[in-house]
Amino acid sequence: MSPLRRVGGLFAAALAALTVAACGASSTDSSATSSAAPAAAPSSAAPAAATREVKDATGTLIKVPAEPKRVVTLTQEDLDAAIALGVTPVGITNGQGIDTPPAYLADKVQGIPVVGNLLQPVIDKVVEVQPDLILAGDMQDQQILDQLRKITPATVVTMAPTDDWKLSFMGIANTLNKLDVAKRVLADYDAEIAEAKGxxxxxxxxxxxxxxxxxxxxxxxxxxxxxxxxxxxxxxxxxxxxxxxxxxxxxxxxxxxxxxxxxxxxxxxxxxxxxxxxxxxxxxxxxxxxxxxxxxxxxxxxxxxxxxxxxxxxxxxxxxxxxxxx
Missing domain, CATH: 3.40.50.1980 (Nitrogenase molybdenum iron protein domain)
Structure with missing residues (x-):
């Protein structure tokens, strides 16, 4: 199996391990609480989620979640990149020139709601999936961007017209706070190229x-x-x-x-x-x-x-x- 093809499997294994660890931690915390003095009543104001500031493909500084949980992708490039980085979106769009998700990603997006066509989101459907981050590809329609940013200000244009695929990918990775993963993915690609050249x-x-x-x-x-x-x-x-x-x-x-x-x-x-x-x-x-x-x-x-x-x-x-x- 190629290094690049292992990315999805490695992420799944890591996710499973983190889930087990989280369950164990939760159990420990529960027993500790039961033996301690009664906890104080929780504050009515929930703490604000941590954010980071990133520069999108237009040069605009945008605040995004430090650890986004509900990502919507508006292009198949955003979707492809997210999956390669181990992120499963909560909403996607159909592929280029077709009325279904991209066929080459079909087995990875089963059950994920489709919120519109390529760069043509149906706003009500985007609202339904409650995103905390929207990857908007090379969206140039300012009216649509304004509507999306009313749903979440963390709506990021991820591709400039002259960006090559690797540059766009690194920009998406930065937005998702996955730069370390992205570097490994590109290193795997370089290794595949070197092997193929032979x-x-x-x-x-x-x-x-x-x-x-x-x-x-x-x-x-x-x-x-x-x-x-x-x-x-x-x-x-x-x-x-x-x-x-x-x-x-x-x-x-x-x-x-x-x-x-x-x-x-x-x-x-x-x-x-x-x-x-x-x-x-x-x-x-x-x-x-x-x-x-x-x-x-x-x-x-x-x-x-x-x-x-x-x-x-x-x-x-x-x-x-x-x-x-x-």
């Missing part, structure tokens, strides 16, 4: 999302591109652009721009899937070098086309290694 030969990879309007290739600072670069892989000359987004959809006349030694293809919608199926029948697609060499790999767009987080990075890395060593 298996994978240098190769040129084209990373493409097929939209209903046509294919868009991924710029070099996009999430999956970063994983490929970490692995020592290169991009076709036409895709050698140091940006953080996808290109504009290409026409069939420009399909050469998506060619490479290997072509990793994804879609996000049923319309995109249909458009890809249709173009696969065309001479222009069949003439691509990757197609002729049988080096076309279908991958999950809901993972590859996201802003990225540790568990998604593991899947992208696995997909790359499996294709390039298979």
């Amino acid at each position: 298996k994978v030969k240098p190769a040129e990879v084209s990373i493409v999302r097929w939209n209903p309007q046509g294919p868009s290739w991924m710029e070099k600072r996009q999430f999956a591109s970063f994983v490929a670069t970490d692995l020592g892989l290169t991009r076709p000359k036409a895709q050698d652009k140091d940006g953080t987004a996808h290109s504009m959809p290409l026409s069939l006349e420009a399909l050469a721009d998506i060619d490479g030694e290997w072509l990793f293809l994804s879609t996000l919608t049923a319309d995109g899937e249909k458009a890809l199926d249709d173009v696969k029948k065309t001479p222009a697609f069949k003439e691509l070098k990757a197609v002729k060499d049988d080096h076309v790999v279908s991958v999950d767009g809901s993972v590859w086309s996201t802003r990225g987080a540790p568990l998604a990075a593991q899947i992208v890395l696995d997909d790359l290694v499996k294709a390039l060593t298979g």
Whole structure:
């Protein structure tokens, strides 16, 4: 089992140990109280929960719980990061382009209430789960942010437009007061990369999302591109652009721009899937070098086309290694 995949298991074991310890402490405290003098009546004013001040992705200083107990995530990147850090949210949103939670995280979020779609929370549903911290991804709608901050002032924008996935992850970890865990997660990822480099030969990879309007290739600072670069892989000359987004959809006349030694293809919608199926029948697609060499790999767009987080990075890395060593 890889180090990164052990994170969830280690957290569960640690949580169980803490639970046992807490139960024991509770029992001891109870017997001690029964033999002592009667306790004074509790104060009517409950002590305020401890807070910390963090800087969010917009540079705003926000007070958050020192030990958040009820976390809501508004993007799958926030959700992925929280799970990797051993935090189970009390509310989540659906995945990118779908009306269900992200499929690759489905087994980890069973029973957690869905409070809306990606970056489109239903305010009443957020209220119902009573969050003490909201991870708001790259939310830019100030009206929604204002509504969320009426529920809890600890509503944190976790991603800036130009942040890479590791930087966003560390920001989320800081907000959750889990920096030590985050450092171990990234160290595990680095170890996975080092191990994979010993298996994978240098190769040129084209990373493409097929939209209903046509294919868009991924710029070099996009999430999956970063994983490929970490692995020592290169991009076709036409895709050698140091940006953080996808290109504009290409026409069939420009399909050469998506060619490479290997072509990793994804879609996000049923319309995109249909458009890809249709173009696969065309001479222009069949003439691509990757197609002729049988080096076309279908991958999950809901993972590859996201802003990225540790568990998604593991899947992208696995997909790359499996294709390039298979």
